[in-house]
Amino acid sequence: MEKLKGSCIIGQSGGPTAVINASVLGCVEAALRSDCIGGVYGATHGITGVLDDRLCDLAREDPAELARMKYTPSAVLGSCRYKLADFMTDDTDYRRLLDVFRKYDVRYFFYAGGNDSMDTCSKISAFLAQNDYACRVIGIPKTIDNDLALTDHCPGYGSAAKYVATACMEVSLDAKVYDRGSVTVLEIMGRNTGWLTAASALACGEGLGPDLIYLPEIPFDLADFIEDVARAQGKNRDIVVAVSEGIRDKNGDYISSYFSDMSRGKDVFGHAQMGGLAVSLANFAHTKIGVKARGIEFSLLQRCAAHIASAADIEEAYTAGRAAFEAAEAGAGDKMVAFVRGEGPAYSCETTLADLADVANAEKKVPRAWINAAGNGLLQPFIDYALPLIQGETALETENGLPRFARLKRLPARDI
Numbered sequence: 267m268e269k270l271k272g273s274c275i276i277g278q279s280g281g282p283t284a285v286i287n288a289s290v291l292g293c294v295e296a297a298l299r300s301d302c303i304g305g306v307y308g309a310t311h312g313i314t315g316v317l318d319d320r321l322c323d324l325a326r327e328d329p330a331e332l333a334r335m336k337y338t339p340s341a342v343l344g345s346c347r348y349k350l351a352d353f354m355t356d357d358t359d360y361r362r363l364l365d366v367f368r369k370y371d372v373r374y375f376f377y378a379g380g381n382d383s384m385d386t387c388s389k390i391s392a393f394l395a396q397n398d399y400a401c402r403v404i405g406i407p408k409t410i411d412n413d414l415a416l417t418d419h420c421p422g423y424g425s426a427a428k429y430v431a432t433a434c435m436e437v438s439l440d441a442k443v444y445d446r447g448s449v450t451v452l453e454i455m456g457r458n459t460g461w462l463t464a465a466s467a468l469a470c471g472e473g474l475g476p477d478l479i480y481l482p483e484i485p486f487d488l489a490d491f492i493e494d495v496a497r498a499q500g501k502n503r504d505i506v507v508a509v510s511e512g513i514r515d516k517n518g519d520y521i522s523s524y525f526s527d528m529s530r531g532k533d534v535f536g537h538a539q540m541g542g543l544a545v546s547l548a549n550f551a552h553t554k555i556g557v558k559a560r561g562i563e564f565s566l567l568q569r570c571a572a573h574i575a576s577a578a579d580i581e582e583a584y585t586a587g588r589a590a591f592e593a594a595e596a597g598a599g600d601k602m603v604a605f606v607r608g609e610g611p612a613y614s615c616e617t618t619l620a621d622l623a624d625v626a627n628a629e630k631k632v633p634r635a636w637i638n639a640a641g642n643g644l645l646q647p648f649i650d651y652a653l654p655l656i657q658g659e660t661a662l663e664t665e666n667g668l669p670r671f672a673r674l675k676r677l678p679a680r681d682i
Contacts, residue, residue, distance in 0.1 A: 269302040269595070270400060272373030275316060276324075277309030278341040278408075279348075279379035279386065283422030284429075284575040285583035286408045287335040287342050287672065289378050292587025293406065294324050294332065297374070300595060305370060307679045312346035313377070313386055317362050321370065321679035334672035336584060337662040339572035342674050350386055353393045360393040367394075370679065373401050374594050378587070380409035380420075381627055384602055388622035391600040402599035404590040405622055408583075410569045412461035415628035416620040417604035421586050422569070424579030424655035427465035429571040430454055431656065433564060434466045434508065435474040442504040449495055449505055449551050449559040453544030455568055456510035458482055460632050462568065465652055466508040467644035476508040477501075483632050484641035485516040488524070491547070492554050494642055499557065511543055522546070573669060577658025582615065589617040613654035 274297050276290055290308075297306045308322045309315035322343070324332070335342055353360045366372070377387050384405045391403035407414050410426035434452065441450040454463040460481025469475035477498040480486055498505045513521050525546035544561030552559040586603045593601065601619040608614030636648040663670040 270373050270402065270597075271302045271304065272371045273305035273307060274303055274374035274376065274591075275307045275309050275321065275370075275372050276343075276376040277312045277315065277378070278343050278345045279312040279377060279383040280345060280408070281380070281410070281569060282340040282345060283408055283410050283569050284339045284425040284572045285421050285580050286378055287338045287340070288580050288583035289406050289408060289421055289587035289590075290343065291332060291335040292584040292589075293376050293591045294587075296588045296591035298325060300591070302595065303374070305679065307370060307372075308343040308676070310676065311344035312348065312379075313350070313363075314346045314348050315344065316366050317359060319366055319369070321366075322674075322676040323679045326677050327674055331672050331674055334663065334670065335674075336580060337572060337575070337660055338671040339570040339575075342672055343676070347382070349382070350389050353389060357393070360390070363390065364394070364397060364399060367399065367401060374591070375401055375403045376406060376587075376590050376594070377403075378406040378408045380407075380411065380414060381625075381629065383408070384414070384622055385626040387602070388600070388626045391622060395600075402594040402597075403622070404594050404598065405602035405625070406586050406590045407602060407604065410462055411456055411459055413459040413629045413631075414602075415625050415630050416602075418607040418615065419605055419655055421579060421583035423461065424582070425571070425575040426455075426462055426568050427468065427652055428576045428579075428656035429568050429574050430462060430465045430564065431468035431475075432574060433567075434469040434476060434506065435472055437562065438469065438474040438476075438506050441506055445503060447499065447503040447557055449499070449507060449548060449557050451507045451509060451544040451548045451551070451559065451561045452476065453509055453511055453561065453563040455564070456482060457512035458629055460510045463508050463510040464632055464636075464644050464648055465656075467648060468652060468656065470644075471649065475506075477505040478507045478642045479644060480507070480509045480513050480642060481632055481637065482510050482512045482514060483634065484637060486513040486521050487515065488521070488550065492551065494640075495551055495557075496555055507547070509543060509547060513543070572660065572662060572671075575660040575662070576656045577660060578655055580660060585617060593619055
Protein backbone atom coordinates (compact mmCIF):
# COMPACT_ATOMS: atom_id res chain seq x y z
CA MET A 267 0.00 0.00 0.00
CA GLU A 268 1.30 3.45 -0.94
CA LYS A 269 2.13 5.56 2.10
CA LEU A 270 -0.32 8.31 2.93
CA LYS A 271 1.66 11.51 3.45
CA GLY A 272 0.52 14.47 5.53
CA SER A 273 0.33 15.72 9.10
CA CYS A 274 -1.07 14.06 12.21
CA ILE A 275 -3.03 15.28 15.22
CA ILE A 276 -3.17 13.55 18.56
CA GLY A 277 -5.59 14.52 21.31
CA GLN A 278 -6.65 13.44 24.77
CA SER A 279 -10.19 13.21 26.06
CA GLY A 280 -12.14 12.39 29.20
CA GLY A 281 -10.73 11.80 32.66
CA PRO A 282 -6.92 11.71 32.86
CA THR A 283 -4.85 8.78 34.10
CA ALA A 284 -1.33 8.28 35.40
CA VAL A 285 -0.22 6.90 32.01
CA ILE A 286 -2.24 8.58 29.24
CA ASN A 287 0.76 10.80 28.48
CA ALA A 288 2.87 7.70 27.97
CA SER A 289 0.45 6.69 25.19
CA VAL A 290 0.74 10.13 23.61
CA LEU A 291 4.52 9.89 23.77
CA GLY A 292 4.53 6.48 22.09
CA CYS A 293 2.46 7.87 19.23
CA VAL A 294 4.39 11.15 18.96
CA GLU A 295 7.83 9.56 18.93
CA ALA A 296 6.75 7.11 16.23
CA ALA A 297 5.29 9.95 14.17
CA LEU A 298 8.43 12.07 14.50
CA ARG A 299 10.50 9.18 13.13
CA SER A 300 8.22 8.62 10.13
CA ASP A 301 9.11 9.91 6.66
CA CYS A 302 5.43 10.25 5.72
CA ILE A 303 4.53 12.78 8.44
CA GLY A 304 4.91 16.47 7.73
CA GLY A 305 3.75 17.89 11.06
CA VAL A 306 3.04 16.38 14.46
CA TYR A 307 0.38 18.41 16.26
CA GLY A 308 -1.24 18.14 19.66
CA ALA A 309 -4.88 19.14 20.09
CA THR A 310 -5.15 21.52 23.04
CA HIS A 311 -8.02 20.23 25.19
CA GLY A 312 -9.05 17.41 22.93
CA ILE A 313 -11.51 17.75 20.09
CA THR A 314 -12.42 21.26 21.22
CA GLY A 315 -8.86 22.29 20.43
CA VAL A 316 -9.28 21.10 16.87
CA LEU A 317 -12.60 22.91 16.52
CA ASP A 318 -11.00 26.11 17.84
CA ASP A 319 -7.82 25.65 15.79
CA ARG A 320 -5.72 25.48 18.94
CA LEU A 321 -3.03 23.05 17.90
CA CYS A 322 0.48 22.89 19.31
CA ASP A 323 3.57 21.85 17.37
CA LEU A 324 5.04 18.86 19.18
CA ALA A 325 8.04 18.72 16.85
CA ARG A 326 9.23 21.97 18.40
CA GLU A 327 9.29 20.60 21.95
CA ASP A 328 12.49 19.75 23.80
CA PRO A 329 12.96 15.97 23.32
CA ALA A 330 13.94 15.64 26.99
CA GLU A 331 10.65 17.20 28.08
CA LEU A 332 8.71 14.97 25.71
CA ALA A 333 10.46 11.94 27.21
CA ARG A 334 9.28 12.94 30.70
CA MET A 335 5.69 12.55 29.51
CA LYS A 336 6.11 8.81 30.02
CA TYR A 337 6.03 9.31 33.79
CA THR A 338 3.81 12.41 34.00
CA PRO A 339 0.17 12.07 35.13
CA SER A 340 -2.92 13.94 33.94
CA ALA A 341 -3.18 15.09 30.30
CA VAL A 342 -0.33 17.38 29.25
CA LEU A 343 -2.17 18.48 26.12
CA GLY A 344 -5.36 19.20 28.05
CA SER A 345 -8.54 17.16 27.98
CA CYS A 346 -12.24 17.80 27.39
CA ARG A 347 -15.69 16.29 27.61
CA TYR A 348 -17.38 17.28 24.38
CA LYS A 349 -20.09 15.34 22.64
CA LEU A 350 -20.29 15.50 18.86
CA ALA A 351 -23.79 15.42 17.44
CA ASP A 352 -24.83 12.86 14.85
CA PHE A 353 -23.53 14.40 11.62
CA MET A 354 -26.62 13.19 9.78
CA THR A 355 -28.57 15.59 11.99
CA ASP A 356 -26.06 18.40 12.49
CA ASP A 357 -22.73 18.43 10.68
CA THR A 358 -21.58 21.88 11.84
CA ASP A 359 -18.73 20.59 14.01
CA TYR A 360 -17.67 18.08 11.40
CA ARG A 361 -17.40 20.67 8.64
CA ARG A 362 -15.27 22.78 10.98
CA LEU A 363 -13.04 19.80 11.74
CA LEU A 364 -12.61 19.15 8.04
CA ASP A 365 -11.61 22.77 7.45
CA VAL A 366 -8.90 22.49 10.11
CA PHE A 367 -7.73 19.14 8.75
CA ARG A 368 -7.37 20.63 5.29
CA LYS A 369 -5.58 23.70 6.63
CA TYR A 370 -2.83 21.56 8.17
CA ASP A 371 -3.07 18.68 5.67
CA VAL A 372 -4.00 16.28 8.47
CA ARG A 373 -4.13 12.68 7.25
CA TYR A 374 -3.80 10.92 10.60
CA PHE A 375 -5.92 11.52 13.69
CA PHE A 376 -5.27 9.79 17.01
CA TYR A 377 -7.49 10.17 20.07
CA ALA A 378 -6.69 8.74 23.50
CA GLY A 379 -9.74 8.19 25.64
CA GLY A 380 -12.49 5.92 26.88
CA ASN A 381 -15.96 4.93 25.71
CA ASP A 382 -17.16 8.37 24.69
CA SER A 383 -13.85 9.15 22.97
CA MET A 384 -14.16 6.03 20.84
CA ASP A 385 -17.64 7.24 19.87
CA THR A 386 -16.07 10.54 18.79
CA CYS A 387 -13.45 8.72 16.72
CA SER A 388 -16.08 6.55 15.07
CA LYS A 389 -18.20 9.56 14.09
CA ILE A 390 -15.24 11.52 12.70
CA SER A 391 -14.01 8.53 10.71
CA ALA A 392 -17.46 7.99 9.17
CA PHE A 393 -17.86 11.66 8.27
CA LEU A 394 -14.43 11.92 6.63
CA ALA A 395 -15.09 8.76 4.61
CA GLN A 396 -18.46 10.09 3.46
CA ASN A 397 -16.74 13.27 2.29
CA ASP A 398 -13.93 11.40 0.50
CA TYR A 399 -11.23 12.91 2.68
CA ALA A 400 -8.36 10.46 3.14
CA CYS A 401 -7.55 10.36 6.85
CA ARG A 402 -6.83 7.42 9.12
CA VAL A 403 -8.51 7.63 12.51
CA ILE A 404 -7.24 5.45 15.36
CA GLY A 405 -8.44 5.36 18.96
CA ILE A 406 -5.96 4.76 21.77
CA PRO A 407 -7.63 3.10 24.80
CA LYS A 408 -7.51 4.94 28.10
CA THR A 409 -9.57 4.54 31.24
CA ILE A 410 -9.00 3.70 34.87
CA ASP A 411 -12.48 2.13 34.78
CA ASN A 412 -11.17 -0.69 32.54
CA ASP A 413 -14.59 -0.91 30.90
CA LEU A 414 -13.73 -0.65 27.19
CA ALA A 415 -15.03 -3.59 25.18
CA LEU A 416 -12.90 -5.86 22.99
CA THR A 417 -9.67 -5.34 24.91
CA ASP A 418 -8.36 -7.50 27.74
CA HIS A 419 -7.61 -4.37 29.78
CA CYS A 420 -7.02 -0.63 29.35
CA PRO A 421 -3.92 1.48 29.92
CA GLY A 422 -4.48 3.46 33.08
CA TYR A 423 -6.23 0.68 34.93
CA GLY A 424 -3.13 -1.09 36.24
CA SER A 425 -1.72 2.03 37.87
CA ALA A 426 -5.05 3.08 39.37
CA ALA A 427 -5.58 -0.48 40.62
CA LYS A 428 -2.14 -0.43 42.24
CA TYR A 429 -2.98 2.83 44.00
CA VAL A 430 -6.35 1.53 45.21
CA ALA A 431 -4.89 -1.70 46.58
CA THR A 432 -2.02 0.14 48.28
CA ALA A 433 -4.29 2.81 49.77
CA CYS A 434 -6.62 0.10 51.08
CA MET A 435 -3.71 -1.57 52.85
CA GLU A 436 -2.60 1.72 54.40
CA VAL A 437 -6.11 2.70 55.48
CA SER A 438 -6.71 -0.77 56.88
CA LEU A 439 -3.67 -0.46 59.13
CA ASP A 440 -4.73 2.99 60.27
CA ALA A 441 -8.38 2.07 60.86
CA LYS A 442 -7.54 -0.74 63.26
CA VAL A 443 -5.19 0.93 65.73
CA TYR A 444 -7.72 1.68 68.50
CA ASP A 445 -9.72 -1.57 68.74
CA ARG A 446 -12.87 0.33 69.64
CA GLY A 447 -15.06 -1.06 66.89
CA SER A 448 -15.47 0.96 63.71
CA VAL A 449 -16.53 0.93 60.07
CA THR A 450 -14.47 2.72 57.42
CA VAL A 451 -16.19 3.04 54.03
CA LEU A 452 -13.97 3.68 50.99
CA GLU A 453 -15.56 5.16 47.87
CA ILE A 454 -13.80 4.19 44.65
CA MET A 455 -14.48 5.35 41.09
CA GLY A 456 -16.67 3.25 38.82
CA ARG A 457 -20.02 4.51 37.53
CA ASN A 458 -21.32 1.39 35.82
CA THR A 459 -18.54 -1.18 36.29
CA GLY A 460 -16.58 -2.26 39.32
CA TRP A 461 -13.14 -3.05 37.95
CA LEU A 462 -11.37 -0.40 39.99
CA THR A 463 -13.20 -1.15 43.23
CA ALA A 464 -12.49 -4.84 42.66
CA ALA A 465 -8.78 -3.96 42.75
CA SER A 466 -9.15 -3.40 46.49
CA ALA A 467 -9.34 -7.20 46.74
CA LEU A 468 -5.66 -7.38 45.75
CA ALA A 469 -4.89 -6.11 49.26
CA CYS A 470 -6.72 -9.10 50.74
CA GLY A 471 -3.86 -11.34 49.71
CA GLU A 472 -1.69 -9.30 52.06
CA GLY A 473 -4.23 -9.61 54.86
CA LEU A 474 -5.09 -5.91 54.68
CA GLY A 475 -7.95 -5.78 52.21
CA PRO A 476 -11.57 -4.69 52.73
CA ASP A 477 -13.88 -6.98 54.66
CA LEU A 478 -16.69 -6.19 52.20
CA ILE A 479 -16.56 -5.07 48.54
CA TYR A 480 -19.58 -3.86 46.55
CA LEU A 481 -19.61 -3.42 42.77
CA PRO A 482 -22.24 -1.95 40.38
CA GLU A 483 -22.54 -5.37 38.72
CA ILE A 484 -24.53 -6.62 41.74
CA PRO A 485 -27.74 -4.85 42.92
CA PHE A 486 -27.14 -3.20 46.29
CA ASP A 487 -29.60 -3.33 49.18
CA LEU A 488 -29.21 -1.13 52.27
CA ALA A 489 -30.74 -3.71 54.60
CA ASP A 490 -28.34 -6.40 53.34
CA PHE A 491 -25.48 -3.91 53.73
CA ILE A 492 -26.27 -3.39 57.42
CA GLU A 493 -26.51 -7.15 57.97
CA ASP A 494 -23.16 -7.65 56.21
CA VAL A 495 -21.52 -4.95 58.33
CA ALA A 496 -22.90 -6.38 61.58
CA ARG A 497 -21.76 -9.88 60.62
CA ALA A 498 -18.28 -8.68 59.64
CA GLN A 499 -17.98 -6.77 62.90
CA GLY A 500 -18.75 -9.96 64.73
CA LYS A 501 -15.49 -11.34 63.36
CA ASN A 502 -13.37 -8.18 63.35
CA ARG A 503 -14.31 -5.19 65.49
CA ASP A 504 -12.80 -2.70 63.05
CA ILE A 505 -13.78 -3.31 59.44
CA VAL A 506 -13.16 -1.68 56.07
CA VAL A 507 -15.75 -1.58 53.29
CA ALA A 508 -15.02 -0.72 49.64
CA VAL A 509 -17.86 0.54 47.44
CA SER A 510 -18.02 1.62 43.81
CA GLU A 511 -19.43 5.12 43.46
CA GLY A 512 -22.01 3.80 41.00
CA ILE A 513 -23.64 0.99 42.99
CA ARG A 514 -27.38 0.74 42.29
CA ASP A 515 -30.42 -0.95 43.70
CA LYS A 516 -32.46 -3.67 41.96
CA ASN A 517 -34.41 -0.99 40.08
CA GLY A 518 -31.27 0.60 38.67
CA ASP A 519 -31.36 3.69 40.90
CA TYR A 520 -28.03 4.94 42.19
CA ILE A 521 -27.65 4.44 45.93
CA SER A 522 -26.16 7.96 46.01
CA SER A 523 -29.58 9.26 44.98
CA TYR A 524 -31.02 7.94 48.27
CA PHE A 525 -29.03 10.60 50.08
CA SER A 526 -28.87 13.50 47.60
CA ASP A 527 -30.40 14.85 44.39
CA MET A 528 -28.13 13.73 41.56
CA SER A 529 -30.35 15.00 38.75
CA ARG A 530 -28.78 18.45 38.79
CA GLY A 531 -25.23 17.25 38.15
CA LYS A 532 -24.74 15.63 34.75
CA ASP A 533 -22.03 16.06 32.14
CA VAL A 534 -22.57 16.59 28.40
CA PHE A 535 -22.85 12.85 27.86
CA GLY A 536 -25.65 12.59 30.43
CA HIS A 537 -23.51 10.88 33.07
CA ALA A 538 -24.51 11.61 36.65
CA GLN A 539 -21.86 13.33 38.76
CA MET A 540 -20.76 11.03 41.56
CA GLY A 541 -19.36 11.61 45.04
CA GLY A 542 -20.40 11.59 48.68
CA LEU A 543 -21.52 7.96 48.84
CA ALA A 544 -18.89 6.82 51.37
CA VAL A 545 -19.85 9.44 53.93
CA SER A 546 -23.55 8.74 53.39
CA LEU A 547 -23.16 4.99 53.90
CA ALA A 548 -20.93 5.53 56.93
CA ASN A 549 -23.54 7.82 58.49
CA PHE A 550 -26.27 5.30 57.66
CA ALA A 551 -24.32 2.51 59.38
CA HIS A 552 -23.75 4.70 62.42
CA THR A 553 -27.48 5.50 62.63
CA LYS A 554 -28.57 1.87 62.29
CA ILE A 555 -26.10 0.05 64.50
CA GLY A 556 -24.45 2.84 66.48
CA VAL A 557 -20.95 1.98 65.34
CA LYS A 558 -18.22 4.59 64.90
CA ALA A 559 -18.06 5.14 61.16
CA ARG A 560 -16.24 7.30 58.65
CA GLY A 561 -16.29 7.69 54.89
CA ILE A 562 -13.26 8.28 52.66
CA GLU A 563 -13.54 9.24 49.00
CA PHE A 564 -10.41 8.45 46.97
CA SER A 565 -11.60 10.87 44.26
CA LEU A 566 -8.94 12.22 41.87
CA LEU A 567 -6.08 10.62 43.79
CA GLN A 568 -6.77 7.25 42.20
CA ARG A 569 -6.26 8.51 38.65
CA CYS A 570 -3.26 10.84 39.11
CA ALA A 571 -0.96 8.91 41.46
CA ALA A 572 2.03 8.73 39.13
CA HIS A 573 4.36 8.16 42.08
CA ILE A 574 2.99 4.64 42.45
CA ALA A 575 2.24 3.86 38.81
CA SER A 576 2.68 0.31 37.58
CA ALA A 577 5.70 -0.21 35.34
CA ALA A 578 3.70 -2.78 33.37
CA ASP A 579 0.96 -0.20 32.81
CA ILE A 580 3.42 2.52 31.77
CA GLU A 581 5.08 0.31 29.18
CA GLU A 582 1.78 -0.99 27.79
CA ALA A 583 0.43 2.56 27.55
CA TYR A 584 3.50 3.61 25.57
CA THR A 585 3.14 0.52 23.39
CA ALA A 586 -0.52 1.34 22.69
CA GLY A 587 0.42 4.78 21.38
CA ARG A 588 3.22 3.47 19.22
CA ALA A 589 1.03 0.66 17.91
CA ALA A 590 -1.68 3.19 16.99
CA PHE A 591 0.69 5.12 14.76
CA GLU A 592 2.26 2.03 13.22
CA ALA A 593 -1.17 0.61 12.39
CA ALA A 594 -2.27 3.87 10.74
CA GLU A 595 0.96 4.19 8.81
CA ALA A 596 0.44 0.64 7.54
CA GLY A 597 -3.02 1.56 6.26
CA ALA A 598 -5.43 0.91 9.13
CA GLY A 599 -8.18 3.33 10.02
CA ASP A 600 -11.49 3.41 11.90
CA LYS A 601 -9.90 1.17 14.56
CA MET A 602 -8.95 1.16 18.24
CA VAL A 603 -5.79 -0.43 19.59
CA ALA A 604 -6.67 -3.34 21.87
CA PHE A 605 -4.79 -5.82 24.03
CA VAL A 606 -4.89 -9.61 23.80
CA ARG A 607 -3.56 -11.60 26.74
CA GLY A 608 -1.37 -14.60 25.96
CA GLU A 609 -2.23 -18.07 27.16
CA GLY A 610 -0.29 -19.90 29.85
CA PRO A 611 0.71 -19.14 33.43
CA ALA A 612 3.28 -16.47 32.55
CA TYR A 613 1.75 -13.09 31.73
CA SER A 614 2.16 -11.82 28.18
CA CYS A 615 0.23 -9.35 26.09
CA GLU A 616 0.06 -8.27 22.46
CA THR A 617 -1.72 -5.47 20.62
CA THR A 618 -4.43 -5.94 18.03
CA LEU A 619 -7.09 -3.73 16.42
CA ALA A 620 -10.83 -3.53 17.07
CA ASP A 621 -13.48 -1.77 15.00
CA LEU A 622 -14.39 1.59 16.50
CA ALA A 623 -18.08 1.04 15.84
CA ASP A 624 -17.98 -2.14 17.94
CA VAL A 625 -16.21 -0.41 20.83
CA ALA A 626 -18.03 2.93 20.89
CA ASN A 627 -20.38 3.26 23.88
CA ALA A 628 -20.06 -0.42 24.84
CA GLU A 629 -19.08 -1.43 28.38
CA LYS A 630 -17.20 -4.45 29.71
CA LYS A 631 -18.45 -5.66 33.09
CA VAL A 632 -16.68 -7.62 35.80
CA PRO A 633 -17.75 -11.25 35.15
CA ARG A 634 -20.32 -12.53 37.64
CA ALA A 635 -18.23 -15.66 38.08
CA TRP A 636 -15.44 -13.52 39.55
CA ILE A 637 -17.70 -12.17 42.32
CA ASN A 638 -18.62 -14.25 45.37
CA ALA A 639 -22.11 -15.70 45.81
CA ALA A 640 -23.07 -13.08 48.40
CA GLY A 641 -22.09 -10.28 46.01
CA ASN A 642 -19.78 -8.61 48.52
CA GLY A 643 -16.33 -9.86 47.59
CA LEU A 644 -14.06 -11.05 44.78
CA LEU A 645 -12.78 -14.51 43.89
CA GLN A 646 -9.39 -15.83 42.78
CA PRO A 647 -9.99 -15.51 39.00
CA PHE A 648 -10.12 -11.72 39.41
CA ILE A 649 -6.88 -11.73 41.42
CA ASP A 650 -5.21 -13.80 38.69
CA TYR A 651 -6.44 -11.32 36.08
CA ALA A 652 -5.45 -8.12 37.84
CA LEU A 653 -2.22 -8.98 39.63
CA PRO A 654 0.06 -8.92 36.54
CA LEU A 655 -1.22 -5.44 35.64
CA ILE A 656 0.16 -3.77 38.79
CA GLN A 657 3.69 -5.14 38.62
CA GLY A 658 6.86 -3.05 38.60
CA GLU A 659 7.76 0.41 39.81
CA THR A 660 7.87 3.72 37.99
CA ALA A 661 11.16 5.27 36.87
CA LEU A 662 9.82 8.74 37.64
CA GLU A 663 12.60 11.32 37.84
CA THR A 664 12.80 13.44 41.00
CA GLU A 665 14.21 16.88 41.68
CA ASN A 666 14.71 18.31 45.17
CA GLY A 667 12.88 15.33 46.59
CA LEU A 668 9.80 15.89 44.42
CA PRO A 669 8.62 14.46 41.09
CA ARG A 670 9.97 16.13 37.96
CA PHE A 671 7.10 16.12 35.50
CA ALA A 672 7.11 17.17 31.83
CA ARG A 673 6.85 20.89 31.11
CA LEU A 674 5.75 21.34 27.52
CA LYS A 675 5.81 24.74 25.85
CA ARG A 676 2.79 23.89 23.65
CA LEU A 677 3.91 26.32 20.95
CA PRO A 678 1.17 27.13 18.42
CA ALA A 679 1.15 25.17 15.16
CA ARG A 680 2.06 27.13 12.05
CA ASP A 681 0.05 27.03 8.84
CA ILE A 682 1.65 24.88 6.15
